[in-house]
Amino acid sequence: MLDKVKSLIAEVEKATAKTNEEVENFRLKFVGRNNVINDLFEEFKKVAPEQKRELGPALNNLKNVAQSKLKELSGSIGSEGGSVEVDVTLPGTYASEGSIHPITQTRNRIIEIFERQGFNVEDGPEIDNDWNNFTALNFPENHPAREMQDTYFIEKNPDVLLRTHTSNVQTRLMNKKKPPIRAIMPGRVYRNEAISARAHCFFHQVEGLVVGENISFKDLKNTLYHFSKEMFGKNTKIRLRPSYFPFTEPSAEIDISCFICGGSGCKICKQTGWVEIAGSGMVDPNVLENCGIDSTKYSGFAFGMGIERVTMLKYQLDDLRLFSENDIRFLKQF
Numbered sequence: 001m002l003d004k005v006k007s008l009i010a011e012v013e014k015a016t017a018k019t020n021e022e023v024e025n026f027r028l029k030f031v032g033r034n035n036v037i038n039d040l041f042e043e044f045k046k047v048a049p050e051q052k053r054e055l056g057p058a059l060n061n062l063k064n065v066a067q068s069k070l071k072e073l074s075g076s077i078g079s080e081g082g083s084v085e086v087d088v089t090l091p092g093t094y095a096s097e098g099s100i101h102p103i104t105q106t107r108n109r110i111i112e113i114f115e116r117q118g119f120n121v122e123d124g125p126e127i128d129n130d131w132n133n134f135t136a137l138n139f140p141e142n143h144p145a146r147e148m149q150d151t152y153f154i155e156k157n158p159d160v161l162l163r164t165h166t167s168n169v170q171t172r173l174m175n176k177k178k179p180p181i182r183a184i185m186p187g188r189v190y191r192n193e194a195i196s197a198r199a200h201c202f203f204h205q206v207e208g209l210v211v212g213e214n215i216s217f218k219d220l221k222n223t224l225y226h227f228s229k230e231m232f233g234k235n236t237k238i239r240l241r242p243s244y245f246p247f248t249e250p251s252a253e254i255d256i257s258c259f260i261c262g263g264s265g266c267k268i269c270k271q272t273g274w275v276e277i278a279g280s281g282m283v284d285p286n287v288l289e290n291c292g293i294d295s296t297k298y299s300g301f302a303f304g305m306g307i308e309r310v311t312m313l314k315y316q317l318d319d320l321r322l323f324s325e326n327d328i329r330f331l332k333q334f
């Protein structure tokens with residue numbers, strides 16, 4: 001038996017393999033479940049004790065030699081490439097990367113344009129009280145915007161609500177900071193509206209506020225003119241239409257010339273040549289006073305625009321719901 005073991009050791013030591021198949025054959029014979037060495041261990045149980053002294057170590061040696069040989073053989077094939085079928089010139093597996101949401105992209109672009117004009121970015125809460133969202137902003141007690149159909153109130157406390165616009169951050173900012181103030185305030189707002197292609201129960205706005213000495217309507221106009229050209233192209237014109245907001249006087253709606261048809265009339269501008277992008281106006285002195293700012297010394301202008309609206313115009317989209325449906329086919333186009 002000892003001779004058999006010795007000859008197997010010699011066989012193992014000489015073994016070579018050029019293919020995976022040869023390695024596998026070696027493995028089956030010397031290391032696999034029914035290998036020859038196991039058989040020898042079975043026989044070993046029956047040999048006389050005096051033979052065991054020499055045979056035992058020899059058998060163990062055979063087992064170790066076979067195991068390290070197997071490692072050596074499979075290692076050599078793997079590293080040479082041999083028959084392992086890996087073509088390193090093939091393109092790798094595609095890992096999908098995701099993309100920045102179009103609303104975030106527009107928001108970032110708006111911030112970038114205003115930051116270059118010296119605006120800070122400010123933030124405020126989505127859950128606020130009646131004072132910051134309405135009363136300080138000069139909303140009369142019986143103004144329809146306060147009614148239940150527009151505003152989500154917190155049931156247990158009607159003084160607490162989901163902000164209906166980012167103008168609540170204006171109130172907070174003026175209370176916290178003395179003029180000069182020059183800030184934009186992007187964020188999400190909520191309205192109790194039936195969801196359709198044109199309206200949603202939540203959307204995003206960017207509020208703008210400038211307060212200082214000698215701030216005039218001219219500053220408002222130029223700031224938004226500059227923004228419109230940066231956002232929609234350098235040939236963009238703007239138009240201001242008289243409007244009404246409780247917190248501004250005078251108030252104006254800002255239209256830009258339609259950048260699709262250049263003003264000649266198309267579906268996007270409903271044949272008018274103009275599209276609305278923001279509400280704006282000179283901050284009402286009542287609002288300044290409500291926030292502890294001397295309205296005889298300071299004046300200011302404010303504006304508010306919808307991020308969804310700007311995005312829809314820019315990419316000619318016609319359904320607001322797409323932004324919140326998380327449909328990859330839509331999102332990955334941006």
Ligand code: DAH
Nearest residue numbers: 165167279280281302303304
């Ligand atoms: N808060 C208004 C809205 O949600 C938008 C707005 C209009 C904001 C005029 C302003 C402003 O700051 O001056 O419809």
